[in-house]
Amino acid sequence: DAKTTQPTSMDCAEGRAANLPCNHSTISGNEYVYWYRQIHSQGPQYIIHGLKNNETNEMASLIITEDRKSSTLILPHATLRDTAVYYCIVEYPEGNLIFGKGTKLSVKP
Amino acid sequence: EPEVTQTPSHQVTQMGQEVILRCVPISNHLYFYWYRQILGQKVEFLVSFYNNEISEKSEIFDDQFSVERPDGSNFTLKIRSTKLEDSAMYFCASLIGGSQETQYFGPGTRLLVL
Numbered sequence: 235d236a237k238t239t240q241p242t243s244m245d246c247a248e249g250r251a252a253n254l255p256c257n258h259s260t261i262s263g264n265e266y267v268y269w270y271r272q273i274h275s276q277g278p279q280y281i282i283h284g285l286k287n288n289e290t291n292e293m294a295s296l297i298i299t300e301d302r303k304s305s306t307l308i309l310p311h312a313t314l315r316d317t318a319v320y321y322c323i324v325e326y327p328e329g330n331l332i333f334g335k336g337t338k339l340s341v342k343p
Numbered sequence: 344e345p346e347v348t349q350t351p352s353h354q355v356t357q358m359g360q361e362v363i364l365r366c367v368p369i370s371n372h373l374y375f376y377w378y379r380q381i382l383g384q385k386v387e388f389l390v391s392f393y394n395n396e397i398s399e400k401s402e403i404f405d406d407q408f409s410v411e412r413p414d415g416s417n418f419t420l421k422i423r424s425t426k427l428e429d430s431a432m433y434f435c436a437s438l439i440g441g442s443q444e445t446q447y448f449g450p451g452t453r454l455l456v457l
Binding site: 271277278283335 | 385386401434440451
C-alpha cells in the first residue's frame with residue numbers, strides 16, 4: 235500500500251499557484267519524497283523530489299516540513315496543461331514506486 | 344532530451360496468445376522497471392531489473408510473465424498466455440542508479456486482450 239495520503243481532488247484557477255499537500259507520517263530517514271503526475275493515460279511524468287531540504291526546479295517547488303511527515307508541491311503559475319493526477323510517493327532511490335490514487339488537479343480558466 | 348521509448352503503442356491480441364512488449368530505456372541507465380495500469384485503476388509495480396537479473400517482483404508478476412534485456416538496449420516484457428485481465432497500459436521505466444536519481448517513464452503500450 236502507498237505510504238502517503240493525498241486529497242482526492244483539488245481545483246485551481248489558471249495563473250494562480252497550486253498547492254498540493256501530502257502526508258507521509260511513517261517516512262523513514264533515508265526515504266525520499268517524489269512527485270509525479272499523469273496526464274490522461276500517459277506515462278507518469280517526474281516532477282521533483284527531495285529528502286530534507288526544500289527543492290525547486292523549472293516545473294515546481296517542493297516544501298518538506300522539518301519533521302518530514304508532510305510536504306507540499308507548489309506549481310507557481312498553474313496552466314490548463316497542468317490538469318492531471320499528481321502522485322506523492324515515498325521511496326528509496328532505485329526502489330519500486332508504489333502509486334496511490336493521487337490528487338486530481340483541475341486547473342480552470 | 345533522452346527519453347524512454349516503448350513499442351508498440353497499442354496491441355490487440357487474442358486470449359491465450361503470447362505478447363512481447365518492448366522498451367528502449369535511456370542509454371546510460373542501469374535499473375529497469377515494468378508497471379501496469381488497468382483502466383481507471385492505480386499504477387502497479389510489476390518487476391525491477393538490474394545487472395541482468397530480476398531485483399524484485401510483485402505478486403502480479405507470476406509465471407506467465409518474463410523480462411529480458413536481450414541486446415543491451417532493449418528491455419522486454421513477455422506475457423506467455425494472455426488473459427482478459429491482462430488488458431492494461433504497460434509502462435516501462437528506467438533509472439540511472441546512485442542516490443538522488445529518479446525513474447523516468449515511457450509513454451506506455453496499451454494492451455487489449457480479446
